[in-house]
Amino acid sequence: MTLKTTTGPAERWLVLLSVCLAAMTMPLTFTGPAVALSRIAADLGGSPIALNWVTNAFMLTFAASLMAAGALADNHGRKRIFLVGLALYIIASLGAMLASDITRFDVFRAAQGLGSALAFAGGASALAQEFEGPSRLRAFSFLGTSFGIGLAFGPIASGLLIAAFGWRSIFVLVMALAAASATLGLRTIRESRDPDATGLDWAGATTFTFALASLTYGVLQAPQSGWTDPLVATLLGVAVLCFVLFVVAERRVRRPMLDLTLFRFPRFVGVQFLAAAPAYGFVVLLVLLPIRFIGIEGMSEIKAGQLMICLSGPLLFLPLLAGQLARWIAPATICGVGLLVAAAGLVWLSLTPPVEVALVAPLILIGVGIALPWGLMDGLAVSVVPTERAGMAVGIFNTTRVACEGVALAIVMATLSGFTAAQLAARGAAPSSDAAAAAQLLVTGNVGGTAHHLPAAGAAVLVEAYETAFDRLLIVLAAITIVTALVVFLGLRRGSAAEHQTAPLPACQEG
Template identity: 65%
Template sequence: MIQSSKTRAERTVPSGAIRRLFVLAAVCAAAAAMPLTFTGPAVALPAISRDLGGSPIGLNWVTNAFMLTFGSSLMAAGALADNYGRKRVFLGGLAAFVLFSAALAFSPDLLSFDILRALQGAGAAAAFSGGMASLAQEFDGSARMRAFSIVGASFGIGLAFGPIASGLMIESFGWPSIFLLVLVLGALSFTLGAIFLKESRDPAANGLDWPGAATFTLALTLFTYGVLRVPATGWGDLTTVGLFVGSVGFIAGFCLVERKVRRPMLDLSLFRYPRFVGVQLLAAAPAYAFVVLLILLPVRFVGIEGMSEIGAGRMMIALSAPLLILPIAAGLLTRWFAPAIICGAGLAISASGLCWLAQIPVGADHTALIAPLLTIGVGISLPWGLMDGLAVSVVPKERAGMATGIFSTTRVAGEGVALAIVSAVLSALTQSHLGAKSDATAAAQQLATGDLAGAAATLPDLARPALVEAYGEAFGMLLWLLAAITVITAVVVLVFLGRGEQPVEEAKEGERAAA
């Protein structure tokens, strides 16, 4: 009788393998929701501008507010997960993420929208760090690499179908509807996580490094805001210079804090190891080789070339579709090729796609864009499937939250900073092609945010084709610059990641033994 009851009880509890699959599904649902939060608003930006108004800087914050808080909160969220429980942080972050996503649909003005985007990013950071750290506890070795590759593919699903899904919803129900799919995926992830996740934490953790979190967040905030001001104020503006100086000061303060605290949020000694540095460089690479295009291209297609939101979404599928399959394929390729070779080759392929795209003028037949966009997507998909697994492989398992936080901070903060810098560079290049006109600065900012009608009103003496041509030349130059940076990164990543496969923790143990 006792044996029979025990058997029935065991049947009600999922086996370890089945439970881990549901945990993976929970993290994958959250990962698929994340890209929708920045591809959707990018497609909807012209519509949001028409309804809520706002300046070019305010419209830039539609994307940057999310990226900034997401990127600057990840390390703190990872530390919180290690200290207070990965499941708790994951579910709490998801709840906040879903709540603020729903509130965005009812924003009365652009300022409210930007503030809610910042809060949404903080919730996303907690959900992402808690989820990825939990996943690292469930899988080991090659199984962990495959699990993270599947998460990368899930992220790719959000990237691939987010723009077209957003376009369909915008044209059918208006821009507020773009957050509906985010709510569905977030609710699914929360439900699965609440049921199947096991609570875990770092037994050696002794609280959050609040001074480190504060100084890092302030440094990133000041720097990003300064970059966003540059197109309107120039590099010599005293306020802008003050923001950059303040950012440097807070970074210096952050480094001092991290050297003194017993359990730092970021172990600065890790940067002595080439493989760890290589992983961080790899994390930043997609920012300028791929992610900035997810924002700039929909704005160009809809705002400058007059394409519909649905048409822009279809075009973006060519860029993102490879992420549906190739991250998993990259995980399988590690059986025959070193991760350094796969990642370096992928970045080189992306660079070739950027060069190809740079040669196609704005306004050309859109079918000519499909092949270069696919090339960029194929290239970035190869390192995409390996990055997260590599990140947690270079630190002890119990500090997976820190590893995920550092890596994700580098990636997402890099994306936010790269987007701010690239937007400023695009505006400056456009201004240089408009010539020495009194209102060229304002017109260039409007073109960079897809407001062709506003630029035409600002410079009535220039015909619209001339404005489009100036923007197109600037966009082409920007792509050449991004390609050059991607090639340099590919070489450095190949060299640094190729320096043996010894984990960082083993290297540190070896140093301590030798001492």
């Protein structure tokens, strides 16, 4: 059974505006603290691992709860979950703004992630009920553009706020946007739910949440404690066990949170790889580049924000253009070419000296490459399941996306620490026994603290070691992006061909 829209065109676009305002807050929440990290560290203190949790706490709870949030939206009402999520998000943002130490700050960041998951899953699945056919793809292209606006203006807006009012002011902006979204959504979004819902799949939700949380926590802890540490080994073992239990639970329940039969369709698999594609080629740079520009190169927050606009600015308009191009060019081609362009930008960036003018072109090229598939992602995600289960589709796709981003960030930070430690040791700046601890401090952008930790090494040596390690990391990221581009292209193309030769996917049955 497919739900038909009952609202007029004007009301539907107001629903879109409400959801887009909520979506805009999420990249602001992600990029703002990255720009402010040095100020947060100076004010609240904290170890390198505690400072890493400034970003990772948000991503961990966002990723771990998205699929359950999508199921809750389908079962208990999309509008209700959307508004509850925004309320929690506003309260958590206020708590983070007023936090007096790094531990409380990280806890409120985790609460922000939970609220964001509820709001996004509820809002996006509600949006899927209002639009059908080509208009749905255009609506989700606007949703992608909203993320682009948040990503493009987040760093510079955060830099301006930090310079004028201090780092705590960055939370005022996101609270204002969330409040505006909730006010508009309360008036315009009609309540809807899956008519065939049988209640939340508690076994699936619990096992999956624990699996993803354990996996992410284990990967985050490994650089500090080592992969053979008992805690890390236990966390990874729990993750594997919970994933196995999750598969068993989903195969037995009548109405699963994740319909495992969808993985028989190449297009669905291709969409999941597409969700993961920006993680290594783009999202990690949103955290790493502000740290490098401000902490390592000594730029101001405003100057760093201006450079970050070069990276994320193409997301302002290219997602909409990609949505239009999809009428004549296969999405597989658009996505594959875009990711290859991003990989070329990463290689170019690795060869570019850290001079502000020289950095502009490679940053723009990376942004262009990522923006092309960005506008198609969410529309493709909801196209592979019936409209009634749009919450599940949103949950699966964005769980894959955010989970990969969280795990990618943890892996990339660990890799950068390893590369930096090797460079410090090679330059004689630190003995091998001290290089790892010094590198973990240096990759947070704390050159002064690292120099104090390694008094024999000058600041210039530390910066050079970091820059060489960073350039090597960019080559690794480019290689991963190229492989992902090929998998996405083949998966989406095979899926499209299969749909013409065999029975269509459920969403293709809509009138």
